[in-house]
Amino acid sequence: xxxxxxxxxxxxxxxxxxxxxxxxxxxxxxxxxxxxxxxxxxxxxxxxxxxxxxxxxxxxxxxxxxxxxxxxxxxxxxxxxxxxxxxxxxxxxxxxxxxxxxxxxxxxxxxxxxxxxxxxxxxxxxxxxxxxxxxxxxxxxxxxxxxxxxxxxxxxxxxxxxxxxxxxxxxxxxxxxxxxxxxxxxxxxxxxxxxxxxxxxxxxxxxxxxxxxxxxxxxxxxxxxxxxxxxxxxxxxxxxxxxxxxxxxxxxxxxxxxxxxxxxxxxxxxxxxxxxxxxxxxxxxxxxxxxxxxxxxxxxxxxxxxxxxxxxxxxxxxxxxxxxxxxxxxxxxxxxxxxxxxxxxxxxxxxxxxxxxxxxxxxxxxxxxxxxxxxxxxxxxxxxxxxxxxxxxxxxxxxxxxxxxxxxxxxxxxxxxxxxxxxxxxxxxxxxxxxxxxxxxxxxxxxxxxx
Numbered sequence: 001x002x003x004x005x006x007x008x009x010x011x012x013x014x015x016x017x018x019x020x021x022x023x024x025x026x027x028x029x030x031x032x033x034x035x036x037x038x039x040x041x042x043x044x045x046x047x048x049x050x051x052x053x054x055x056x057x058x059x060x061x062x063x064x065x066x067x068x069x070x071x072x073x074x075x076x077x078x079x080x081x082x083x084x085x086x087x088x089x090x091x092x093x094x095x096x097x098x099x100x101x102x103x104x105x106x107x108x109x110x111x112x113x114x115x116x117x118x119x120x121x122x123x124x125x126x127x128x129x130x131x132x133x134x135x136x137x138x139x140x141x142x143x144x145x146x147x148x149x150x151x152x153x154x155x156x157x158x159x160x161x162x163x164x165x166x167x168x169x170x171x172x173x174x175x176x177x178x179x180x181x182x183x184x185x186x187x188x189x190x191x192x193x194x195x196x197x198x199x200x201x202x203x204x205x206x207x208x209x210x211x212x213x214x215x216x217x218x219x220x221x222x223x224x225x226x227x228x229x230x231x232x233x234x235x236x237x238x239x240x241x242x243x244x245x246x247x248x249x250x251x252x253x254x255x256x257x258x259x260x261x262x263x264x265x266x267x268x269x270x271x272x273x274x275x276x277x278x279x280x281x282x283x284x285x286x287x288x289x290x291x292x293x294x295x296x297x298x299x300x301x302x303x304x305x306x307x308x309x310x311x312x313x314x315x316x317x318x319x320x321x322x323x324x325x326x327x328x329x330x331x332x333x334x335x336x337x338x339x340x341x342x343x344x345x346x347x348x349x350x351x352x353x354x355x356x357x358x359x360x361x362x363x364x365x366x367x368x369x370x371x372x373x374x375x376x377x378x379x380x381x382x383x384x385x386x387x388x389x390x391x392x393x394x395x396x397x398x399x400x401x402x403x404x405x406x407x408x409x410x411x412x413x414x415x416x417x418x419x420x421x422x423x424x425x426x427x428x429x430x431x432x433x434x435x436x437x438x439x440x441x442x443x444x445x446x447x448x449x450x451x
Contacts (some may be wrong), residue, residue, distance in 0.1 A: 021238060022299060023291055030117045032097075032126065039127030040134050047138035047156065054153040075157045076143050082164045083136035089171055090129040096178050097122060103182055108319070109311040115190060119181065125174045132163045137369050184326045188312065192333035194298060195305035199337055202302050203345035219361065223274035230271045232294035234352045236263050238299040241351050241360060243289045248359040255286075260363040261300035265292070303365070306374050309334055317381045317388065327378065328391045334374045335395045339402065341367060346408055373414035374440045379416055383423050386433045393420065393440035400447040414448040417441060 019350040098114075104112050116122070139156045180186055218224075226357040236259055248255045253276025259265055274284055291299070309330045316326035346367045351360035365373075375392070382388035396413045399406075421441055424434065 020291065024299070025326065026297055026299060029120075030114050032117060032123060035123040036127035038132050039124075039131040040306070043131035043135040044138060047135050047161070050156040050159055051139065051142055051153055053155050072143060072152050075152055076140065079136045079143070079160055079223055080141045080159060082139065082160055083133055086129055086136065086164070089167060090126070090133060091195065093129055093171070093174055094097060096174070097126070100178050100182050104187070105325045107182075107184070107315065108187055109315055111308055111311060112187065112191075115187070115308075116181065121177055122174075122181075125170055125177075128170055129167060132160075132167055136160055144188055145165050176299055177343060184312075184316075184323075185329060188309065188326070188329050188333055191305055191308045192337065193313070195302070195309065195333070195337045196340070196415055198298060198302045198305055199340060202347065203341065206345045206347055219254065219273070219275050222253060222277060224276045224278065224280045225276045226255075226276075226280040226282075226284055227270045228272045228274060228286055229268050230287055231285075232287065232292055233266050234264070234294060235296050236261050236265060237288055237293045237297045237301075238291040240289040240291075241362070242287065245351055245353050245359040247286060247289070248274070249353055251276050251280060251281075251284075254359055254361065254383065256361040257363045260365070262296050262303050263363075267368070284359065296317070302370070303373055306334065306337075306370070310374065313378045314381055317378075317385060321449050324388050327382070327388050331375075331388070331391060331395055338371060338374060339399060341408070342404065342406065343408065367408055368412045368415075371409075372415070375416055379419060379423075383427060386429060386437065389420060390436055390440060392416070393437070393444055396444050397447065400444065410448045413444065417444050419446065 101113055101116055104116050109354060139153060139160060142153065185211040238261055239257075244255055244257075251274060253274055256273045256275060257271070258273070259271045260270070271290070272286060274280055296304055314332035315321060316323040316330070347364050347370070349362045349364050350358045351362060353359045379389075379392060382392065396416065399409055400413060420437070424437055424441075429437070
């Protein structure tokens with residue numbers, strides 16, 4: 001094996017490990033046990049360390065004289081009261097969290113539960129309460145030893161009192177945080193922020209890959225072709241494109257992808273085709289460059305956050321909730337995110353190597369498909385909500401009137417407008433509602449027909 005191949009394999013292995021670590025971090029960030037467990041371990045370390053100070057350092061005698069009221073019996077009672085109170089507050093905090101999760105699932109959809117579980121503030125509060133309880137238990141367990149040596153763990157008890165005071169303020173903050181976190185506007189804004197971050201990464205990647213222009217490549221122009229199948233099943237959570245570029249370079253060809261992040265693959269699915277001018281092996285394997293899992297994640301999937309906003313809008317438009325204002329907010333956030341695309345960063349399906357040659361043709365969705373995913377279902381379910389349909393048309397009108405010309409918006413918006421126009425013909429609206437919709441339709445159609 002040549003030195004270049006060794007370096008290539010080492011680089012590919014590093015990238016794959018990096019994505020595996022990101023997957024693990026992504027999984028741990030949505031758990032209620034990881035961060036609290038770290039804080040419990042920290043409490044154990046603090047209990048051992050402070051007890052060591054109490055029994056070894058000479059200034060403890062001076063503290064004992066200062067705090068004469070803190071004898072062994074008083075310290076035990078104080079620690080017991082703190083431990084009992086904190087575990088009670090912890091149960092209340094967990095109950096409030098479960099109530100918030102239940103409300104979020106019913107109102108916003110079960111896939112939004114992940115966002116509440118990822119909330120670091122909730123995890124910190126639960127970890128602080130459980131950590132304080134464990135700390136008090138450990139200190140209490142050493143009090144009998146303190147009696148035998150006639151030493152009161154002053155430092156440990158004072159630290160427990162400090163934790164108890166902080167717990168009071170933490171509980172007040174947590175009640176406020178839960179009340180804020182379940183408000184629809186805040187949930188929508190949180191999901192929209194994630195969507196903007198995902199699209200920003202996608203746009204940055206597209207700008208880097210646009211260095212050689214449009215770079216159209218005809219896969220049929222290559223002499224040899226080899227389909228690559230995958231042996232496992234699951235959702236594609238991430239694809240290591242940099243390693244795939246190096247893989248294509250090693251085989252002096254180009255890799256055409258048939259799947260993307262967010263798609264579900266079955267064993268034996270053709271995930272890619274290798275095109276080359278040199279003879280190819282009978283079988284090729286690129287499974288290790290794919291991160292598979294049981295569910296979709298936002299690692300490389302911009303549709304993930306789009307679908308969350310769409311789901312919130314659809315639930316708001318359901319007869320059980322009938323909340324058009326939430327749907328309107330979701331429409332605004334979706335339009336705002338898609339408006340960040342420009343002619344220089346719209347999705348394209350090429351990945352270049354360091355020589356600006358096309359090495360990978362991806363299966364990424366074009367902008368028209370992203371636009372359709374964002375608005376198709378909302379439009380279909382807003383037939384009976386004139387206010388929502390009117391707002392959709394107003395949003396399309398605003399996108400078309402933006403200062404920066406975006407010709408790629410006209411076709412997807414025209415598709416949505418035509419669908420709305422067709423649905424109006426089958427609805428029994430009042431004359432006033434029909435007139436409001438038709439005025440907006442005429443305005444949008446004029447803008448889409450302009451060159």
